[in-house]
Amino acid sequence: MNxxxxxxxxxxxxxxxxxxxxDSGIDAEYLTNLSLSLLTFTxxxxxxxxxxxxxxxxxxxxxxxxxxxxxxxxxxxxxxxIGLAAGFDKNGNAANIWKDFGFGFAELGTVTKFAQxxxxxxxLFRLAKExxxxxxxxxxxxxxxxxxxxxxxxxxxxxxxxxxxxxxINFGKSKITxxxxxxxxxxxxxxxxxxxxxxxxxxxxxxxxxxLRKLQDPILLKELLKEIKCLPNCPPLFVKxxxxxxxxxxxxxxxxxxxxxxxxxxxxxxxxxxxxxENRKVEQTGLFLSEERGGLSGRPLQKKANQILKHxxxxxxxxxxxxxGGIDSPESAWERICSGASLIQLYTGWIYxxxxxxxxxxxxxxxxxxxxxxxxxxxxxxSDLKWVD
Ligand SMILES: Cc1cc2nc3c(=O)[nH]c(=O)nc-3n(C[C@H](O)[C@H](O)[C@H](O)COP(=O)(O)O)c2cc1C
Numbered sequence: 001m002n003x004x005x006x007x008x009x010x011x012x013x014x015x016x017x018x019x020x021x022x023d024s025g026i027d028a029e030y031l032t033n034l035s036l037s038l039l040t041f042t043x044x045x046x047x048x049x050x051x052x053x054x055x056x057x058x059x060x061x062x063x064x065x066x067x068x069x070x071x072x073x074x075x076x077x078x079x080x081x082i083g084l085a086a087g088f089d090k091n092g093n094a095a096n097i098w099k100d101f102g103f104g105f106a107e108l109g110t111v112t113k114f115a116q117x118x119x120x121x122x123x124l125f126r127l128a129k130e131x132x133x134x135x136x137x138x139x140x141x142x143x144x145x146x147x148x149x150x151x152x153x154x155x156x157x158x159x160x161x162x163x164x165x166x167x168x169i170n171f172g173k174s175k176i177t178x179x180x181x182x183x184x185x186x187x188x189x190x191x192x193x194x195x196x197x198x199x200x201x202x203x204x205x206x207x208x209x210x211x212l213r214k215l216q217d218p219i220l221l222k223e224l225l226k227e228i229k230c231l232p233n234c235p236p237l238f239v240k241x242x243x244x245x246x247x248x249x250x251x252x253x254x255x256x257x258x259x260x261x262x263x264x265x266x267x268x269x270x271x272x273x274x275x276x277x278e279n280r281k282v283e284q285t286g287l288f289l290s291e292e293r294g295g296l297s298g299r300p301l302q303k304k305a306n307q308i309l310k311h312x313x314x315x316x317x318x319x320x321x322x323x324x325g326g327i328d329s330p331e332s333a334w335e336r337i338c339s340g341a342s343l344i345q346l347y348t349g350w351i352y353x354x355x356x357x358x359x360x361x362x363x364x365x366x367x368x369x370x371x372x373x374x375x376x377x378x379x380x381x382x383s384d385l386k387w388v389d
Contacts, residue, residue, distance in 0.1 A: 008061050012354040020352055021128055023283040028133065029124040032088070039094035043154050046096050055100045062102035062355055064362035068369055068376050069104075073320060073342055074236035074263050076198045078166055080104035081337065081365075081377060082358055085324050085345035086170035086201060086240070090141040096154045099164050102358035107345065108147070109170035110203050111193070113185040115143035116175050119208060123294070125282050131328060131352045132298030134282065134289065135270065138208040139172050144189035151196055158195045159235075169193050170201040170240065172209065179211040182220075183227050190231055197235045202228065205242035205269035207295045213242055218252045225260050236263040238322060243268035243304045247311055254315050264320030265312060266345070268305045270295025275304065298348035302326025306339055313340025313382050328353055330364025331387045337365070340382040 019026050045051045069080040083105040084098050090109055098106035118140025125134045142150075147169075156162070171193075177185040190200060202225070204215035215221055221239070228237060239262060241253060257265060274280075277300060278290035285292065305325025312319060323341030327333050328349025336344050350357050365377060371388045374380055 006061070008058055009354065009356045012356070016354065020126065023126050023128050027122065027124075028126045029121065029137075032124070036089070036093055039089075039097060043094040043096040046154070055097060058097075059100040059102075062100070062359050064102060064359050064366070066362070066366055068366060068374075069362060071342065071376070071378055074199065076166060076236065078104045078343065079164075080362055081341075081343045082333070082361060083107055083168070083322070083343055083345045084350070085347035086110055086168075086203065087135075087137070088347060090139075092147050092150045092154075092156075092167075092169075095151065095156050095167060096165065101355050102362065105166035105168060105198070105343070107168040107170050107201055109141065109201070110139050110172035110206065111141050111144050111147050111169060111189055112139050112172050112174040113144055113188045114174040114176060115146060116140065122284055125284060125292075125294075127277070127280065127282075127289075127298070130277065130280070130298065130300055131349070132277070132296060132300050133348050133351075134292060134294045134296055136208045136292075136294030138175065139206065144192045148192055148196075156196065159198050166198050167196065168199045168201055168238070169197040170203050172203045172206060173212055173215075175209060179214060182215060183224050186224065187227060187231065190228060190234075194231065194233050194235060199236040199238055199263070200228075200234075201238045201240050201266055203240045203269070205240050207242070207244075207270060207272045208293075216241060216245065216249065216253065218256050221253065222256050222260060225256070225262055229260065229262075238262075238264045238266050238320070240266040240269055241308075243271045243301060243308055243325060244273055245308075250308060250311060251315060254312055254319060257319055258316060264322065264342075266322040266324060267309045267312060268301070268325045270297045271301055271304065272296075273304070275300040297325070298352070299326050299328055302328070302332055306332075306336055309336065309341055310339040317382060327361075328357070330361045330368075333361040334365060334368050334380075334385075334387050337377065337380050338383050338385045342378075342381055 086107040092108040119138035322343045323336035324345035
């Protein structure tokens with residue numbers, strides 16, 4: 001890395017790391033929104049000379065270009081296997097610039113048919129010592145129509161004309177829509193956004209929308225997926241599942257995924273299990289985690305999310321897997337890939353470790369490919385190969 005290349009890494013380390021080392025201090029959601037405002041501006045003005053030169057520097061610092069990291073999956077070209085997980089860029093505000101952070105793809109959303117505010121604040125909490133987070137955001141987003149407008153503001157093209165940016169969109173159900181009318185809610189958003197989605201993630205696993213997880217029931221899920229699949233120009237479909245399902249539930253979902261020719265599964269969303277942290281106090285509320293509502297993400301989720309992904313891969317190797325949950329190092333990324341993930345996503349780990357995590361993981365993967373004498377990342381997927389120092 002040359003001198004110029006360490007600028008953003010050091011900026012993040014000096015500015016953000018001290019804040020992220022404490023539960024208290026600047027509110028986690030406020031901090032997210034502040035960063036997003038900056039990213040929104042940058043994405044909209046990416047053609048301004050000063051912004052474009054900044055993005056060029058960002059790209060030089062964080063992107064790792066290597067043919068061995070690229071794959072074609074469901075007809076989509078991924079230049080590398082790391083994506084931004086859903087929930088950070090819910091309104092697609094920074095859709096143009098995720099590639100400059102080194103990501104091979106970004107999953108925008110969750111977007112719902114209707115704009116909605118989400119749950120009352122505070123609703124996002126840092127658990128700094130554990131490098132984890134608790135959130136009960138509740139799909140706060142500006143709605144599907146607004147997402148189209150946002151794409152237009154940034155000059156985002158339809159997928160067939162787009163270069164370099166691979167975008168998935170994650171779809172959920174609006175709070176005001178009764179669960180019996182969920183299909184209509186998903187279909188309305190999808191119809192508006194199909195021209196933009198390289199793939200669609202069907203989110204039936206957020207713990208923060210009442211009743212949503214019921215859609216993981218195979219009968220209801222089958223109904224929903226059947227309708228979605230019939231949409232004209234339907235993109236590749238991935239179902240995002242919860243880590244709190246039993247292996248039996250997961251097997252039923254896999255069966256259905258195969259029967260209905262759905263492309264893959266995103267495993268996993270946040271957990272309602274407290275993963276050994278039941279007696280951990282949330283500083284802002286004074287309550288134990290066992291008393292708080294919301295989903296847990298970050299390092300405590302790593303083991304469980306990996307177990308679930310591994311189980312699915314063992315069941316059927318044809319199901320394409322996107323692994324997410326607690327990935328925060330080159331080692332944990334490699335483990336997830338070797339457990340069966342074709343692609344991986346980052347959220348909480350990316351916040352704690354900073355944007356440097358993406359190139360660190362990609363360089364780590366390349367080193368492992370060399371050590372194991374593999375010529376492409378595809379050969380590592382589901383291989384059970386261990387990390388070699
Ligand atoms: C603040 C926050 C908001 C999230 N919002 C969404 C969302 O809107 N839709 C979704 O599918 N997942 C959402 N997630 C879940 C992440 O996409 C991811 O599945 C989960 O956090 C596990 O990954 P991680 O441990 O790397 O964070 C959210 C996670 C966090 C921390």
